[in-house]
Amino acid sequence: MAVSGSFIIFAAVFALIDCNNFFVSCERVRHPELEGRPVIVLSNNDGCAVAMSNEAKALGIKRGSPLFKIQQEVRRHGVAVLSGDHYYYNRISALVMESLGTLDLPLDIYSIDEAFLHLPPDMGEPAEFGRYIVHKIRLETGIPVSIGIAHTRTLAKVAARFAKKYDGYRGCCLIDTEEKRIKALSLTDISDVWGLGRRHAPRMRELGLRTALDFAGMPLHKVRALLHLPGERTWRELRGEACIEHATKDNDAKSIMSSRSFEHNIYTLGELRQALCTFAGTVCRKLRRQQGHAADIGVFIATNRFDTRSPQYSDFTSCTLPEPTDFTPAIASEGIRLLDTIFRPGYGYKRAGLIISRIVPRGGLQPSLFEDTVQRDKRERLMRVADALNAASAGNPAIRMAAMGDGLRSLTRMEHNAGAGYAADPGNGITR
DNA sequence: TCTGGGGTCCTAGGACCC
C-alpha cells in the first residue's frame, strides 16, 4: 500500500458515522421550530446538560455542565432546555442504524449515535460515497450526521471531527494520504484524541506534547510507560496501523446497571427498597431482551458527595445469586436483602443503584437437579406477559411489582418534560 | 437551593500454590 512521493499509506476502509448533537437533533426532528436556536438536553433528574446544539456550544455550555451553573446563559440567551427522552432517542437511533443497514456493508454499531462502516478497499470516491450517506440519513430520518473516513478507527474519529467542524467538507472528511494524516494530527489537540482522555492531558502537556501529532511522534517505550496498553493502541492507530479489533460494543452486555440520583435525600429503608425494586425491573427487562441469566448481583447506596457539610456514607455489596436468573422478583428480593445489609439509618441518601453481572446465555444453563420445572415455566410466562405489556406502553411500565410503588416518580424530578411540556409551549421552549 | 447514567477494558496487587 505504501508508496513514495505523495504517500497513499492505505486504502481508506473505516467510515465513522457520527450523529451531530444527537439528542438535540432528535428533538429538532419533532420540534422543527428549535432549529437555529440554542438548545440543551438534560440528564436524568435535570441535573446536567448532556447534549448541546451548536448554538449552545457557542455560548460556552459544555457537556456535563450542571444546570444551576449555566442558569445565567440559559436566561440571557433564551436557551431551550429539555429533559432527556431516551426512549424516543433509542427509537430514532434504530432508524438511523436501519438506514445504514440498507447499504449492505459490514456495520459496527458503537453507541447510540455512532457506527463504523467497513468500506471495500477498491471504493472509487469514498468522500463522495460518504456525502451520499449524509444525504440519505438526513432524508430518511431527519438526523444530520458527520462522517470521517480513514484506514483506522481512531483516524476516522479524527476525520469526523473535521467534517463536523468545517462546512467545507460537506459532511465527510477523508484522511487517505500521509500529508492529510500529518496535517489533521497537527491540528488536533491531544485531549481530543479518542482513547487518550482529558485526564492525562495535563501531564502530557508538561512533557511538551500538545497535538495528536506530538503524541504520535513519541517513542513507543514512553507511551507504554505513561499510558500502558490502551495508550499504545491509540498511538499505533494514529500512525495508521489498525489495531482496534471490533469497535462494536458487544450487543450482549456483560453487566447491566440501573441507578438514579434522587431529587431529595432519602432517609428511609422503605423508599430505598422501592427504588431498588424499580431498578430490578429495569435490569431484568434488559436481561431478558438479550436472553441472559445473571449469576451475580450488586447494590450500592450513597449520600450526596457534593454536600460537604453533611455526614458521608456510601457502600457497595454484591453476592452470587442462589441460581442464575432473569426473574424480576428473584433479583428484587436479593437486591433488597443486600440493601438491608448496607443500610445505615441517619444518613440522607442521594443515589442508589443495582447491577447484575456474570451474565450467562439462557440456553446454556445447567438446570438444577432439584428445580421445579412447573414453577419455572410459570415464572417465564409471567415475565413474558409483563414484557409484552410494558413494550406496548412506550416507556412507562404498565405492569410492575407492588413493591415498586410508583417507581421513581416520587423520588426523582422530571420538570422539563420534553414531550408534553415542550409541545405545550412551542414558542419559548422550556427555560427556568 | 441546584452536580447523570451506563458501560468496557486494563493494571496492580493480594491470595494461593508448588
Add this chain to the structure above:
DNA sequence: TCTGGGGTCCTAGGACCC
C-alpha cells in the same frame, strides 16, 4: 542477623467512552 521464587487466578479500582 538471616527469612525463595515464580506462576496463576481473582478482584478492586482506575481510566476511558458516550
